[in-house]
Amino acid sequence: MPRLIHAPFCPHSRFIRLVMGEMGMEADLAEERAWERRPEFLSLNPAGTTPILIEESTLVVPTADVISEYLDETRGLALGERRLLPDPPAERIEVRRLTNWFNHKFFDEVSGPLTLEKINKRFMRNDEGGGPPDTVSIRAARNNVRYHLQYIGWLTARRNWLAGPNMSYADLAAAAHLSCVDYLGDAAWDESEGARAWYAKMKSRPSFRPLLADRVAGMAPSATYDNLDF
């Protein structure tokens, strides 16, 4: 069975867990606190980030961007109509553009700062970057999430799914990042009814169930987090 080195509230790890779930792949999950910078972990991915996929005990695939391309190349064709990175060039461009948007832009502006300040810092020692949360950074992220939700609403008003007629990596990346924000109560669902309806559809998928069971020690989720009729 493939092994996935992950963190339960790392948005990029959640993206790959959703992708593997949609592909019907099981994984042996191993939790890693990236900020501890364990030498064995850094030897697998010198960039020091989760997730890392390990196949056949020896093939190491680090970072969400690289794993998603690898999984499409090794499993994509067998999925047929349910392929998450569709075959036509123009559709691939749009799926990759939006996947990149959520894995990089949304992470930098919203899910990265919120998970760092509100979750990871609770477990980091001072010399690992721990300490009190930076309220300026949190406020900026909570402000930024609104225009991203508007953008999701704008996309879903024009298409069945974020990147086109079928569910794709773009939906899974967006939902993975938003799920962390939603746990923290910072997903401003009042901003866009379209975004809310799209997320309700994502959340009800079987691949989402394991994520909704995750908890941060000592921190309850928001009222909407595991409520499928929020």
Next chain:
Amino acid sequence: MPRLIHAPFCPHSRFIRLVMGEMGMEADLAEERAWERRPEFLSLNPAGTTPILIEESTLVVPTADVISEYLDETRGLALGERRLLPDPPAERIEVRRLTNWFNHKFFDEVSGPLTLEKINKRFMRNDEGGGPPDTVSIRAARNNVRYHLQYIGWLTARRNWLAGPNMSYADLAAAAHLSCVDYLGDAAWDESEGARAWYAKMKSRPSFRPLLADRVAGMAPSATYDNLDF
């Protein structure tokens, strides 16, 4: 002819210019100052970043990550042995891991802050984020470049090129980002003889020539910038 919307000192634009040069593709270059956020530009890439490739007047391919995958899918096979994203799965993983390293990690830690603070801010109005350069940010980036050069040196001591036996996207991404840093005189070549020798090899390629002819208005390049025997 394909059109490339770029900025001469945007490291991601330089990466795609090098890729197109190595693939023997000509492009009609159109310069864009991303920070002006022109509506016509944002309609091509809502993320507001360069580069953007436009093919056949209608197919719009935004961001370096998406363009490099698209170019491999549409031109890669025809390159045979000179393909920049090689065919074997393990080699693709390593090329993508390192390309991602330079386009994201190195950009965040080194080339992004240096080009913003030292180049782009000279041309930005205050309401576009202009103003005096942030010396703390510059100092951090100049410190960070050293461990990246050590890493390049470590890789080249074990392989012909950064990701393996052949030149790949990884070399072109690394050289593109470093070329901006070198223009500014912030590439600490004394840190690694291996990194210096590898960069001299990259710089002497015909694909590099147009980049070495670029100048920032009112700012001379460092002594090493266009010297092939630095």
